[in-house]
Amino acid sequence: MRILIVGASGTVGQAVTSALSSQHEIVKAGRSHGEFRVDILDIGKVRSLFKEVGTIDAVVCTAGNVHFGPLATMSAEKLWIGLQDKLMGQINLVLAGQTYLTDGGSFTLTTGSLSQIPIREASSASMVDGALESFVRAAAIELPRGLRINAVSPTILQESMDAFGHYFHGYEPVPASRVALAYVRSIEGAQTGEVYKVW
Amino acid sequence: MRILIVGASGTVGQAVTSALSSQHEIVKAGRSHGEFRVDILDIGKVRSLFKEVGTIDAVVCTAGNVHFGPLATMSAEKLWIGLQDKLMGQINLVLAGQTYLTDGGSFTLTTGSLSQIPIREASSASMVDGALESFVRAAAIELPRGLRINAVSPTILQESMDAFGHYFHGYEPVPASRVALAYVRSIEGAQTGEVYKVW
Numbered sequence: 075m076r077i078l079i080v081g082a083s084g085t086v087g088q089a090v091t092s093a094l095s096s097q098h099e100i101v102k103a104g105r106s107h108g109e110f111r112v113d114i115l116d117i118g119k120v121r122s123l124f125k126e127v128g129t130i131d132a133v134v135c136t137a138g139n140v141h142f143g144p145l146a147t148m149s150a151e152k153l154w155i156g157l158q159d160k161l162m163g164q165i166n167l168v169l170a171g172q173t174y175l176t177d178g179g180s181f182t183l184t185t186g187s188l189s190q191i192p193i194r195e196a197s198s199a200s201m202v203d204g205a206l207e208s209f210v211r212a213a214a215i216e217l218p219r220g221l222r223i224n225a226v227s228p229t230i231l232q233e234s235m236d237a238f239g240h241y242f243h244g245y246e247p248v249p250a251s252r253v254a255l256a257y258v259r260s261i262e263g264a265q266t267g268e269v270y271k272v273w
Numbered sequence: 274m275r276i277l278i279v280g281a282s283g284t285v286g287q288a289v290t291s292a293l294s295s296q297h298e299i300v301k302a303g304r305s306h307g308e309f310r311v312d313i314l315d316i317g318k319v320r321s322l323f324k325e326v327g328t329i330d331a332v333v334c335t336a337g338n339v340h341f342g343p344l345a346t347m348s349a350e351k352l353w354i355g356l357q358d359k360l361m362g363q364i365n366l367v368l369a370g371q372t373y374l375t376d377g378g379s380f381t382l383t384t385g386s387l388s389q390i391p392i393r394e395a396s397s398a399s400m401v402d403g404a405l406e407s408f409v410r411a412a413a414i415e416l417p418r419g420l421r422i423n424a425v426s427p428t429i430l431q432e433s434m435d436a437f438g439h440y441f442h443g444y445e446p447v448p449a450s451r452v453a454l455a456y457v458r459s460i461e462g463a464q465t466g467e468v469y470k471v472w
Contacts, residue, residue: 117349145415148368150316150361157356162349165400169347189403192411192466201364204388204407205400212391212399216344267391 076101077261078130080114080167081137083107085233086184089250090134090257101127104137114163117170124174132180132261133171135164140199142241148197156202160184164206168213172221180222182260183210187229187273193241203227207269214267222266226256229273248272275300276460277329279313279366280336282306284432285383288449289333289456300326303336313362316369323373331379331460332370334363339398341440347396355401359383363405367412367422377419381459382409386428386472392440402426406468413466421465425455428472447471 075098081087082102091100102108103123112123114137124130138160141152164183171181188196189203210225217223230242232249239247256270274297280286281301290299301307302322311322313336323329337359340351363382370380387395388402409424416422429441431448438446455469 145368145412146371146417150365150368153361153364153368157361161400161404162352162356165352166349169344169349169352172345188411189407190410192407192414194415197408197411197415200411201360201404201408205360205404208388208391208403209396209400211389212387212396213344215391216393216396218345 075099075131075261076129077132077134078103078127080104080112080133080135081184084136085231085250086228086253087134087136089254090136093251093254093258094261101130103127114166115158117166120166120170124170129176130171130174130179131176132182133167133175134182134257134261135167136184138163138184138202140202142195142199144195145197153198153201156198157205160199161202161205165209168223172217175221178220178222180224180261180266182257183223183225185210185225185227185269187227187271189227191273193245195241210269211267217266222260222264224260224265224268224270226253226260227269227271227273228253228256246273274298274330274460275328276331276333277302277326278333278335279303279311280334280383283335284430284449285427285452286333286335288453289335292450292453292457293460300329302326313365314357316365319365319369323369328375329370329373329378330375331381332366332374333381333456333460334366335383337362337383337401339401341394341398343394344396352397352400355397356404359398360401360404364408371416371420374420377421379421379423379460379465380412381456382422382424384409384424384426384468386426386470388426390472392444394440409468410466416465421459421463423459423464423467423469425452425459426468426470426472427452427455445472
């Protein structure tokens with residue numbers, strides 16, 4: 075398969091690339107790294123990306139930011155960061171990509187354990203992850219031409235413990251290489267509308 | 274208790290008002306009906322509402338719009354309608370209200386069965402409902418002073434079958450009066466971070 079990975083330079087993106095590259099052709103895209111540069115917050119630019127890259131059988135997105143901070147000082151503006159970036163950035167790939175992917179192709183998005191298991195200061199991440207999981211279930215029953223869509227839900231990564239570990243005391247981190255296997259299951263498997271938990 | 278109902282003139286809002294009004298003082302608010310007029314999409318106006326209404330022990334929100342339409346023609350703009358209105362409108366009430374509600378007070382928001390059980394043309398509603406449910410779980414563990422937050426998840430209402438029944442063939446509608454009971458459970462009960470399914 076020819077697989078587009080958006081966010082390929084990130085920790086998870088690199089691990090997914092490693093897990094897939096012996097069997098598949100990988101096309102890397104990102105905001106500031108990769109063969110193709112794209113701002114996925116702009117659906118017009120996402121459409122241009124699909125036109126440029128040509129035939130694609132699977133899309134993986136491992137890009138997306140949210141704001142972390144206490145609910146007491148959370149503002150609407152801070153919540154919009156996650157809605158525009160991690161949520162709508164990924165969904166723009168689906169809205170645009172549904173007409174470009176080859177028959178039977180797949181989308182694999184990235185959610186996270188916070189949709190189900192909240193921690194302090196992560197109400198934005200929880201909200202965005204919950205939105206992504208329900209969107210994936212809904213899109214799965216409407217996509218045409220045998221297209222599939224799933225999401226991978228990692229918990230805190232071993233590689234992110236220095237930066238984010240203080241939010242996740244008591245949670246068992248997982249290596250990005252283990253998270254990457256879930257993307258492989260989504261792409262090479264036959265399921266749709268699934269959330270693959272890696273926690 | 275003194276209970277603020279935002280969206281009190283809607284089908285569910287009226288039923289919740291009926292269910293609560295013999296035991297509680299109800300303050301009705303809405304975009305174009307009620308004692309207090311408020312555009313909940315504007316958090317500044319939500320703050321002004323809380324200042325105006327005075328002491329409030331519980332907030333119910335039964336207001337919120339989303340766009341229905343096929344995934345094939347769904348645009349980012351159409352998805353933004355639900356994110357701005359049903360999602361952030363309700364969340365603005367929580368962000369602003371967390372400093373105004375009396376100790377031990379509660380928020381009860383409105384989600385829907387589509388977060389878990391998708392139907393055609395409702396990817397926006399699914400996404401918004403999923404976001405609300407995860408936000409409620411996350412906010413519940415951060416709210417101060419014994420404040421609680423829950424959501425009620427109705428399926429299609431008997432009263433809405435004429436307008437929306439064609440989307441929900443095979444689904445068993447519920448009367449708004451039965452949905453209203455879940456809001457009473459949320460307000461008078463002691464749970465927090467819960468989603469009360471009425472389906």
